[in-house]
Amino acid sequence: xxxxxxxxxxxxxxxxxxxxxxxxxxxxxxxxxEADRHALHVKKADEAHSIxxxxxxxxxxxxxxxxxAAETGCDAIHPGYGFLSENADFAAACRARGLCFIGPSAExxxxxxxxxxxxxxxxxxxxxxxxGSDGNLDGLEHARAVAAELGYPVMLKATSGGGGRGIxxxxxxxxxARNFERVISEASKAFGSAEVFLEKCIVDPRHIEVQIxxxxxxxxxxxxxxxxxIQRRNQKLIEIAPSPQLDDAQRAxxxxxxxxxxxxxxxxNAGTVEFLLDGAGNFxxxxxxxxxxxxxxxxxxxxxxxxxxxxxRIAAGLPLRYAQHEVGRRGFALQFRINAExxxxxxxxxxxxxxxxxxxxxxxxRTDAAIxxxxxxxxxxxxxxxxxxxxxxxxxxxxxxxxxxxNDMAVFGIKTTIPYYxxxxxxxxxRAGAFTTSFVEAHPELxxxxxxxxxxxxxxxxxxxxxxxxxx
Ligand code: ADP
Ligand code: ADP
Ligand code: MG
Numbered sequence: 001x002x003x004x005x006x007x008x009x010x011x012x013x014x015x016x017x018x019x020x021x022x023x024x025x026x027x028x029x030x031x032x033x034e035a036d037r038h039a040l041h042v043k044k045a046d047e048a049h050s051i052x053x054x055x056x057x058x059x060x061x062x063x064x065x066x067x068x069a070a071e072t073g074c075d076a077i078h079p080g081y082g083f084l085s086e087n088a089d090f091a092a093a094c095r096a097r098g099l100c101f102i103g104p105s106a107e108x109x110x111x112x113x114x115x116x117x118x119x120x121x122x123x124x125x126x127x128x129x130x131x132g133s134d135g136n137l138d139g140l141e142h143a144r145a146v147a148a149e150l151g152y153p154v155m156l157k158a159t160s161g162g163g164g165r166g167i168x169x170x171x172x173x174x175x176x177a178r179n180f181e182r183v184i185s186e187a188s189k190a191f192g193s194a195e196v197f198l199e200k201c202i203v204d205p206r207h208i209e210v211q212i213x214x215x216x217x218x219x220x221x222x223x224x225x226x227x228x229x230i231q232r233r234n235q236k237l238i239e240i241a242p243s244p245q246l247d248d249a250q251r252a253x254x255x256x257x258x259x260x261x262x263x264x265x266x267x268x269n270a271g272t273v274e275f276l277l278d279g280a281g282n283f284x285x286x287x288x289x290x291x292x293x294x295x296x297x298x299x300x301x302x303x304x305x306x307x308x309x310x311x312x313r314i315a316a317g318l319p320l321r322y323a324q325h326e327v328g329r330r331g332f333a334l335q336f337r338i339n340a341e342x343x344x345x346x347x348x349x350x351x352x353x354x355x356x357x358x359x360x361x362x363x364x365x366r367t368d369a370a371i372x373x374x375x376x377x378x379x380x381x382x383x384x385x386x387x388x389x390x391x392x393x394x395x396x397x398x399x400x401x402x403x404x405x406x407n408d409m410a411v412f413g414i415k416t417t418i419p420y421y422x423x424x425x426x427x428x429x430x431r432a433g434a435f436t437t438s439f440v441e442a443h444p445e446l447x448x449x450x451x452x453x454x455x456x457x458x459x460x461x462x463x464x465x466x467x468x469x470x471x472x
Pocket of ligand 2: 130155161162163164165167199200201202203205207231234235274276286287437
């Protein structure tokens with residue numbers, strides 16, 4: 001078993017990995033920028049080391065992180081999500097230094113991180129992929145020809161894209177021409193690659209993804225699906241497991257498809273195969289994420305499997321502890337991404353000091369957060385501050401419990417997505433369990449909530465002010 005792990009990340013996922021290490025008797029090492037000196041992940045790990053003045057550069061500095069891991073006596077690195085998690089050079093640098101990278105091989109990361117290479121690998125394995133260009137596009141003329149063949153609308157996508165960026169829907173040839181240079185420049189800046197490709201736009205699809213686990217002894221299993229259709233600008237907001245929109249036959253089909261996809265590329269460790277489901281019931285492979293996913297939590301809730309612990313065991317060379325038929329599922333789980341954003345103002349990021357924070361608890365409620373009262377949210381990072389994960393036996397109970405949990409939660413001092421989610425939970429379409437990726441756009445009325453503080457919130461603020469004043 002591994003003895004000491006460097007966590008090459010920050011925020012709630014770094015805290016999540018430190019918790020898994022603590023439970024497994026493994027020492028953890030946090031890294032932090034100067035801006036993150038007071039971050040929660042620094043406090044939760046056994047050791048913490050500064051990786052420099054720049055808020056972001058250190059978290060992306062392969063050489064420095066690998067050296068630090070070796071110098072502090074670590075035998076492995078967990079990359080979390082974002083940052084270097086899908087960087088094949090990082091995985092290779094770990095291996096070259098004799099460190100275990102907690103994820104798949106550099107080769108698999110490289111292949112699946114390239115969306116056109118991944119599509120080709122899946123097609124070769126007989127997995128249905130979204131219709132699109134055979135590879136990357138040579139130029140605007142090529143794009144026009146492919147789009148004419150596919151039929152509009154089409155999606156122009158960055159080959160190395162991620163996090164919902166570098167994707168543009170094009171309604172007609174004029175739109176395609178306008179977006180072409182834009183996506184290329186966006187992709188070069190954000191992902192260091194100017195390659196783009198085209199997909200047919202699946203109109204009003206559901207985003208259905210499957211969690212898989214695979215060890216190096218030839219065992220691969222799935223842990224059922226997640227429905228991530230509630231998105232804004234191609235970024236997930238609320239995730240649900242299992243999807244209330246699939247029947248058992250569809251569930252079995254998509255699970256098997258994902259396992260086949262993983263086996264086709266000799267996948268090892270935890271991964272996610274993302275699909276789009278169209279109105280006619282067809283599933284199309286979209287991409288594979290070769291890392292822990294933000295929403296792994298809801299799969300943990302319905303299956304009882306600790307996915308981060310499994311990642312660590314697999315990386316240590318241990319065989320999977322479950323065969324497919326031993327993985328059960330129970331109830332429904334929802335995850336709410338608590339972002340420091342103002343939904344009323346186009347989801348504009350909101351930063352500053354959190355004057356009061358209270359995490360919801362109670363039966364079936366889990367909060368994975370990177371904040372505390374008095375914490376100053378720095379402006380340099382992802383706006384996701386916390387995740388509220390709710391489990392209950394039925395869909396209706398899970399909604400009722402979600403409303404209770406979000407009502408319980410208090411994050412004062414900054415704007416968050418909490419009041420918006422409270423409105424979504426009241427929406428008839430959402431409660432009926434029928435929604436597509438157009439849900440947010442189709443329901444502009446849901447941002448029309450009153451921003452005034454509820455009386456009980458005002459009371460807590462007043463009580464805090466009085467306590468501060470009287471010194472109690
Ligand atoms: P998930 O796929 O787990 O739902 P997200 O798409 O929300 O995750 O991304 C999680 C984090 O990783 C975000 O901070 C996002 O910006 C970042 N990220 C994801 N893919 C990439 C990528 N290819 N390049 C850079 N950052 C990425
Ligand atoms: P990322 O790597 O940024 O996560 P994805 O390829 O997974 O990018 O796409 C992100 C989201 O964009 C999807 O969940 C979906 O809502 C939308 N999307 C992507 N491709 C298509 C498509 N061909 N048709 C319709 N929607 C799409
Ligand atoms: Mg995706």
